[in-house]
Amino acid sequence: MAxxxxxxxxxxxxxxxxxxxxxxxxxxxxWRCRDGEIDLVVADRMTVAVVEVKTRRGEGFGHPFEAIDAxxxxxxxxxxxxxxxxxxxxxxxxxxxxxxxxxxxxxxxxARLEHLVDVEVP
Numbered sequence: 863m864a865x866x867x868x869x870x871x872x873x874x875x876x877x878x879x880x881x882x883x884x885x886x887x888x889x890x891x892x893w894r895c896r897d898g899e900i901d902l903v904v905a906d907r908m909t910v911a912v913v914e915v916k917t918r919r920g921e922g923f924g925h926p927f928e929a930i931d932a933x934x935x936x937x938x939x940x941x942x943x944x945x946x947x948x949x950x951x952x953x954x955x956x957x958x959x960x961x962x963x964x965x966x967x968x969x970x971x972x973a974r975l976e977h978l979v980d981v982e983v984p
């Protein structure tokens with residue numbers, strides 16, 4: 863596995879722990895369909911959040927959230943709807959939203975974690 867893949871997986875692990883520490887349950891990791899992949903799906907009593915996780919060692923290539931452009935946000939929403947359609951029982955009675963987690967730092971454990979709730983979809 864490439865170093866970049868290891869970094870991404872470690873970032874997803876840390877993001878999953880972050881949500882669990884806040885009372886969310888991880889419903890899915892790396893869920894795939896023909897349209898792409900969702901990093902995490904998490905839920906609490908009222909909400910199901912599809913989470914895009916971006917991990918960077920530094921900001922030399924920009925802030926992690928800069929990689930989530932308008933096109934990517936539209937794609938994430940399509941993926942969220944596909945996941946919800948395939949898991950109606952888990953979504954029923956809950957609000958569906960898109961969140962983003964950005965991690966920036968030399969190591970994933972020491973990285974600064976930022977959480978954007980309810981990312982706006984154009």
